[in-house]
Amino acid sequence: MHFVIMPGRRWRRRPPYGGRWEAAWLSPVILTALIAGLAFSTPREIAFSRLLPAAPALAAAMWPVLPTILLGAFCLLVMIGLSFAYTDLGTPYTAAAIITVTLAAAYASHVRLQREEALFHIRLVADAAQKVLLRPLPGRIGGVEIESLYLAAQEQARIGGDFYEAADTPYGVRLLIGDVRGKGLSAVGASSAVINSFRETAYDEPDLRGIIRRLEISITRYSAAFPTQDLPERFATALLAEIPHGGGHVRLLNCGHPPPLLMHRGEIRVLEPTTTSPPLNLATLLGNQYCVDTVAFAPGDQLLLYTDGVTETRDRTGEFFPLADWMRQQGPTPPREVLDRLHRALLHYSGGRLDDDIAALAVQCSNTRAEEHLA
Numbered sequence: 480m481h482f483v484i485m486p487g488r489r490w491r492r493r494p495p496y497g498g499r500w501e502a503a504w505l506s507p508v509i510l511t512a513l514i515a516g517l518a519f520s521t522p523r524e525i526a527f528s529r530l531l532p533a534a535p536a537l538a539a540a541m542w543p544v545l546p547t548i549l550l551g552a553f554c555l556l557v558m559i560g561l562s563f564a565y566t567d568l569g570t571p572y573t574a575a576a577i578i579t580v581t582l583a584a585a586y587a588s589h590v591r592l593q594r595e596e597a598l599f600h601i602r603l604v605a606d607a608a609q610k611v612l613l614r615p616l617p618g619r620i621g622g623v624e625i626e627s628l629y630l631a632a633q634e635q636a637r638i639g640g641d642f643y644e645a646a647d648t649p650y651g652v653r654l655l656i657g658d659v660r661g662k663g664l665s666a667v668g669a670s671s672a673v674i675n676s677f678r679e680t681a682y683d684e685p686d687l688r689g690i691i692r693r694l695e696i697s698i699t700r701y702s703a704a705f706p707t708q709d710l711p712e713r714f715a716t717a718l719l720a721e722i723p724h725g726g727g728h729v730r731l732l733n734c735g736h737p738p739p740l741l742m743h744r745g746e747i748r749v750l751e752p753t754t755t756s757p758p759l760n761l762a763t764l765l766g767n768q769y770c771v772d773t774v775a776f777a778p779g780d781q782l783l784l785y786t787d788g789v790t791e792t793r794d795r796t797g798e799f800f801p802l803a804d805w806m807r808q809q810g811p812t813p814p815r816e817v818l819d820r821l822h823r824a825l826l827h828y829s830g831g832r833l834d835d836d837i838a839a840l841a842v843q844c845s846n847t848r849a850e851e852h853l854a
Contacts, residue, residue: 507538507550515557523565528558529573532580539584539591547588551581612671613642620647622778622845623722625654626814628822630788630837640666640715641786641838642674646681651724653681653690656840657717657736657759658786672701673715673759687719687732688769691756695767698760714760718784722776726844729776732769734758737790740783740806741774747807750774781814782842788835792825800828814841 511534517527535551542550555577562570616627625645640659645652655677659666676697677690684690694717702713718736722729731739731750735758741748753772757765776782783806792800805824809817818841825837 510534532576535581535584539587544585544588620652623652624843626841628818628839641836642670648682652722654720656784659715672697714758716758731772742781784840786838788837817841
């Protein structure tokens with residue numbers, strides 16, 4: 480089981496397919512009817528009636544308290560009815576077992592419901608935290624279409640160390656995607672520090688190098704404020720992209736992050752950085768020299784930014800997901816459809832189980848110029 484976070488959509492757990500859930504919910508009734516039918520239609524020596532306490536016990540796993548008690552009462556009535564047909568079934572002992580199991584099942588149902596309610600409220604808090612950390616992105620900024628996808632590998636985490644953000648700044652549309660070392664709740668704080676810093680500096684710094692240096696300061700301060708045994712290994716990869724108003728090109732600053740893919744007229748290009756830039760929080764060890772690459776980005780071109788959870792998704796044989804080859808097969812496809820297809824492809828490739836958080840941004844340069852939008 481995994482959890483899907485789509486910006487602008489309410490989180491939900493995937494229900495069982497078809498009518499499986501309905502059949503499971505009715506299983507205590509089906510079990511009761513089966514036991515009662517066998518008890519009435521088979522010789523008394525077999526004594527299927529002794530299985531009646533199993534029905535309320537099963538109901539406790541999925542029913543509220545009152546229906547569980549009512550089912551137990553019905554089983555007791557069935558046992559009493561059997562006693563009129565067969566006088567030597569040991570009715571008092573079976574009836575006592577039904578009453579005892581029903582009371583225990585009712586208590587178990589009550590405890591289960593309390594825990595489910597507590598879990599529900601925890602998930603509401605997680606929803607609120609997710610909306611703050613990974614708030615919904617606008618579908619379009621100027622002449623740029625932007626869609627996002629986030630898949631949390633840890634079911635209890637809901638959000639993790641992968642992050643993204645977009646900002647409409649005086650310098651153009653600026654995008655951030657990154658991945659804090661680790662996954663789940665342990666990486667949420669560091670990714671929050673990076674995102675909040677980007678939301679402030681993206682509007683102030685005229686150059687991408689200035690933004691990345693501010694992000695470096697933020698994650699360093701966060702790591703110092705919350706020291707752990709693995710402090711030297713707490714770092715984050717990050718990729719900054721800047722699309723000036725009017726398009727024409729995109730500037731990229733890659734700090735140890737997987738290279739984005741550019742689709743231009745059906746051709747896929749892997750945008751490897753000219754010079755490697757250090758990941759966040761490793762500048763003191765690797766130096767603070769950052770390289771900005773400029774790539775043509777014409778109307779109709781599409782850019783796919785992603786975290787390593789995409790390319791490190793494995794099949795049953797241990798082979799990595801061939802993202803570039805998969806992208807070549809998609810052809811001209813709207814950004815939302817690209818991410819929906821990618822989501823389905825990753826689940827199919829991994830057999831439905833993801834071992835790492837996944838984030839992706841699909842960005843397309845449309846024919847509508849930003850100047851016309853601002854006008």
